[in-house]
Amino acid sequence: MSVYDYSVTSPKGEAISLKNYEGKVLVIVNTATGCGFTPQYKDLEDMYEKYHDQGLEIIDVPCNQFAGQTPGTDEEIHEFCTLKYNTQFPQMKKSDVNGENELPLFTYLKSQKGFEGFGKGPQALAMGMMLKTIDKDYKNNPKIKWNFTKFVVDRQGQVVARFEPTANMKDVEQCVTSLL
Numbered sequence: 001m002s003v004y005d006y007s008v009t010s011p012k013g014e015a016i017s018l019k020n021y022e023g024k025v026l027v028i029v030n031t032a033t034g035c036g037f038t039p040q041y042k043d044l045e046d047m048y049e050k051y052h053d054q055g056l057e058i059i060d061v062p063c064n065q066f067a068g069q070t071p072g073t074d075e076e077i078h079e080f081c082t083l084k085y086n087t088q089f090p091q092m093k094k095s096d097v098n099g100e101n102e103l104p105l106f107t108y109l110k111s112q113k114g115f116e117g118f119g120k121g122p123q124a125l126a127m128g129m130m131l132k133t134i135d136k137d138y139k140n141n142p143k144i145k146w147n148f149t150k151f152v153v154d155r156q157g158q159v160v161a162r163f164e165p166t167a168n169m170k171d172v173e174q175c176v177t178s179l180l
Contacts, residue, residue: 001108002156002157002158003018003026003028003105003108003109003153003157003158003159004017004018004019004021004022004157005018005108006018006103006104006105006108007105008059008061008092008093008095008103008105009092009093009095010090010092010093011074011075011078011091011092011093013093016090016092018059018105018157021057021059022157023055023155024055024056024057024155025051025055025056025057025152025153025154025155025176025179025180026056026057026058026059026151026152026153027044027047027056027057027058027059027150027151027152027153027172027176028058028059028061028105028109028150028151028153029044029058029059029060029061029148029149029150029151030061030062030063030097030106030144030147030148030149031060031061031062031063031070031147031148032062032063032064032066032069032070032147032148033062033069033070033071033072033077033080033081034069034070034071035066035067035069035070035146035147035148037146037147037148037165038069038147038148040148040165040169041081041084041085041087042085043169043172043173044058044060044087044089044169045085045086045087045088045089047169047172047173047176048087048088048089049088051176051177051180052089054180055155055180056176056180057089057090058089058090059089059090059092060081060087060089060090060091060092061092061094061095061097061103061106062074062077062091062092062093062094062095063094063095063096063097063144063147064094065096065097065098065099065144066146066147069147070094070147073094074091074093074094077091077094078091097144097149098143098144106144108159109151109159109162110142110143110144111142112151112158112159113142113151113159113161113162114141114142114162115138115139115141115142115143115145115162115164116162117139117164118145118164118166119164119166119167121166123166124166127145127146127164127165127166131145131146145164145165146164146165147165148165149162149163149164149165150162150163150167150172151163152172152175152176152179154179155179160175160179161175163175
């Protein structure tokens, strides 16, 4: 199995096979429009503009599972992102990334790269403290912990890295550029 065996759904309901992205470096990210990490849209768009012509694709999967921080319709989410952050990368249908209705793609991604921690610093500490109240066993399961968890996939379709929302976006960019 590889990432190419999965598909995502466009906001119009069309199945999009990840096989369409074969040979590209992918960043697959669950996003939210009303989150403290929402400004990462700017970093993602900057990366997309810099590296798209070299083979980078970003697949944005809006998700409302974390504190209801993506309440709008797919159309409202798209409008917010394009107006506020000028996003040009593909945005998919709002979907679950954990639980019984999670996208099979995210089941696969989590099986390939589990949770390894939030790193260091105030944001990491705050995330850990907050998650202890939601999931006492959060450190020991691969679930997506919050909005803006990013998976990086190489040109051969292998999941090579998982970056939690607290990760420095420069580290994400460095990973991506190493694969281009």
